[in-house]
Amino acid sequence: MNKEEILKRMRTAIVEGNKDETEALANEAIKQKLDLNDVIDKGYVPGIEKVGDLWEKGEYFLPELITSAECMKGAMKVLRPELEKAHVSARSKGKVIIGTVEGDIHDIGKNLVASMLSANGFQVIDLGADVKLEKFVEKAEAENADFICLSALLTTTMLGQKKVVEMLKEKNLAGRYKVLVGGAPVNQKWADDIGANGYGENAMVAVRITKKLTGE
Amino acid sequence: MIKTVRPKLEFLSKEFIQKIIEEAHEILEKQGVFVENEEALKLFKEAGMRVDEQTQRVYITRQLAEDSLSSAPSIIRLYDRTGEKEFIVGKDHVHFDPGSAAITILDHKTSEERKPVSEDLVKFCRLTDCLEHYDFQSTGIVSSDVPDLISDSYRLYIGLQFSAKPVVTGTFRVEGFKPMHDMLVAVRGGEENLAEKPLAIFDACPSPPLKWSNLTTQSLIDSAQAGIPSELISMGMTGATSPVTIAGTLVQHVAENLSGVVITQLAKKGAPVIFGGSPSSFDMRKGTTPMGAIETMMIDSAYTQIGKYLNLPTHAYMGLSDSKINDSQAGLETGIGAVMAALSGVNVISGPGMMNFESCQSLEKLVVDNEICGMACRAIEGISQRDEPIAKNLFEGFTQETQFLTMPHTRKWYKEEHTFPGIIDRDTYDYWVSLGKKSIADRASEEVDRLLKETPPSLLDDDILQELRKIMDSDAKACGVSSLPEIKL
Numbered sequence: 094m095n096k097e098e099i100l101k102r103m104r105t106a107i108v109e110g111n112k113d114e115t116e117a118l119a120n121e122a123i124k125q126k127l128d129l130n131d132v133i134d135k136g137y138v139p140g141i142e143k144v145g146d147l148w149e150k151g152e153y154f155l156p157e158l159i160t161s162a163e164c165m166k167g168a169m170k171v172l173r174p175e176l177e178k179a180h181v182s183a184r185s186k187g188k189v190i191i192g193t194v195e196g197d198i199h200d201i202g203k204n205l206v207a208s209m210l211s212a213n214g215f216q217v218i219d220l221g222a223d224v225k226l227e228k229f230v231e232k233a234e235a236e237n238a239d240f241i242c243l244s245a246l247l248t249t250t251m252l253g254q255k256k257v258v259e260m261l262k263e264k265n266l267a268g269r270y271k272v273l274v275g276g277a278p279v280n281q282k283w284a285d286d287i288g289a290n291g292y293g294e295n296a297m298v299a300v301r302i303t304k305k306l307t308g309e
Numbered sequence: 310m311i312k313t314v315r316p317k318l319e320f321l322s323k324e325f326i327q328k329i330i331e332e333a334h335e336i337l338e339k340q341g342v343f344v345e346n347e348e349a350l351k352l353f354k355e356a357g358m359r360v361d362e363q364t365q366r367v368y369i370t371r372q373l374a375e376d377s378l379s380s381a382p383s384i385i386r387l388y389d390r391t392g393e394k395e396f397i398v399g400k401d402h403v404h405f406d407p408g409s410a411a412i413t414i415l416d417h418k419t420s421e422e423r424k425p426v427s428e429d430l431v432k433f434c435r436l437t438d439c440l441e442h443y444d445f446q447s448t449g450i451v452s453s454d455v456p457d458l459i460s461d462s463y464r465l466y467i468g469l470q471f472s473a474k475p476v477v478t479g480t481f482r483v484e485g486f487k488p489m490h491d492m493l494v495a496v497r498g499g500e501e502n503l504a505e506k507p508l509a510i511f512d513a514c515p516s517p518p519l520k521w522s523n524l525t526t527q528s529l530i531d532s533a534q535a536g537i538p539s540e541l542i543s544m545g546m547t548g549a550t551s552p553v554t555i556a557g558t559l560v561q562h563v564a565e566n567l568s569g570v571v572i573t574q575l576a577k578k579g580a581p582v583i584f585g586g587s588p589s590s591f592d593m594r595k596g597t598t599p600m601g602a603i604e605t606m607m608i609d610s611a612y613t614q615i616g617k618y619l620n621l622p623t624h625a626y627m628g629l630s631d632s633k634i635n636d637s638q639a640g641l642e643t644g645i646g647a648v649m650a651a652l653s654g655v656n657v658i659s660g661p662g663m664m665n666f667e668s669c670q671s672l673e674k675l676v677v678d679n680e681i682c683g684m685a686c687r688a689i690e691g692i693s694q695r696d697e698p699i700a701k702n703l704f705e706g707f708t709q710e711t712q713f714l715t716m717p718h719t720r721k722w723y724k725e726e727h728t729f730p731g732i733i734d735r736d737t738y739d740y741w742v743s744l745g746k747k748s749i750a751d752r753a754s755e756e757v758d759r760l761l762k763e764t765p766p767s768l769l770d771d772d773i774l775q776e777l778r779k780i781m782d783s784d785a786k787a788c789g790v791s792s793l794p795e796i797k798l
Contacts, residue, residue, distance in 0.1 A: 198522070252457075277668070295595070
């Protein structure tokens, strides 16, 4: 299989959500000693972009979207250790700390956003659900993150988003991280009120806004 | 006379029901269920169940599940605040109550959602109290002018003060049970009286798939021991938190409900428990959970059929809408849901007044939905043979001039056979124009004002009220809340 063929099949595998194929192709690329970052940029990324297009057109729904995102994650899992071995870091659009805030166990929305961000080239550290507010800040500090994404499904827990923003201010970290908020009761006004940097009403918008904040 | 048939909606064959239950049993036995509550885990161990302490996973044998089903009562009797009016929850009895725990209210004047305050909650309770097709009230609004910590007990505190109807409620924290139980006991005049004549139903929601959190498990245990009926609110979302097929979601629903029944029966044999839920179709495009989707209603109707097959009282979240305003979507989703629920014989139907994915209450919608519920109740009364013969005698010697308006037969039956709505529009066009071309939402808004102005609130006796205040104050104090909003009528 030549490089062109591999890249083409990578794209198709992502679009079709074929996880086995995506990972097999990643291994093939390693075997052939291809430039892995190049492979990601020209094989997998166009695939996930195509998936985004199909979503925008209304042809793809959440199951297709998330399956493709998971394929992307699977491919990166194979490629990342190789890149590290070669002392090359995978190109990342930025590091994201994400989680559902304390007191809230709902994580579907958060998982969608995490998957889509990761599929779109962000390095995502998912803290899970019901995450202690301090932990967002601690983890962001420890990981030298760029973004903190806070999900909340309940009006009672969305206050946690505000508290994290306040916590950052108290620690003189305001502006150090871009804070994004999301969840059913959250809206742009709330994001503005609490001084968050962005709000996305769904996973695709979240990706768009995060990309925009990176200056892309 | 020919016996009147109760019209019925049934989606499943007996064979299908049995297969669904069979798979649910197998899941509980082989895969188990998560129970994040020490007291419950202890109960399971004492009952000889295999418990994995590390993961808090419990495996429930078919034998225990079946024993629990047979010890759970098939009929529950609820009583209003006076203890005199009885409501049977079971068989095919149908009771509507407003959808619960809205975090916003639709403001009719601005057509926008806003945070509700105590005054809204009081209005909501008073309206529910005087609207005739709601047998039960619900603690339907989370008041934003009290801290979240006490918002569960506060809702009940207001509900008990302003409506005499039995109340569907629930806890938001483990500590919430005690003050809420104390209030119910105060109204009933003793713990035994309350156990004998339950005044409230407590909702308990497992987390899909197959997990009982500490809070909900404790609510099941505490309620069972106090004789308060628990309502099991399983809420799988097709393809997200439960299998995507309707039948697949039913399997999970039954497994979750069965495990809930087992917990109540282990806590107290014979404890009242209702087979219920709030599952939904998951929108694969929007990532939302439409309660007004026809598939959501199909799931509700089908699990109700299964609940009946298991001989348990039933509940469903039906008769509500995802619309954001009182438009045709609000009416059509509520209407289809309420009628389907009634035809399915759901015993407790929660939903009226609700919109926007179970998050928003509207007083105007509550008034409109009361009429919808009235229509649904009429439909299930069915068609009766009132006379022998039915009508042929009315045609004896009929001529071209014969009309029925003045016949004694008409006078005798018209009010039995036909219902007369309040704010549904049946006017002629010209008359409707002369009244100002009002929409149903506008008429409902006027009706809200009229009802609140003209209907005296059903208040509690002063000594009981004082007692409730004491309980509420001490709960607030324990939570570090120093003052509560002033209630104005």
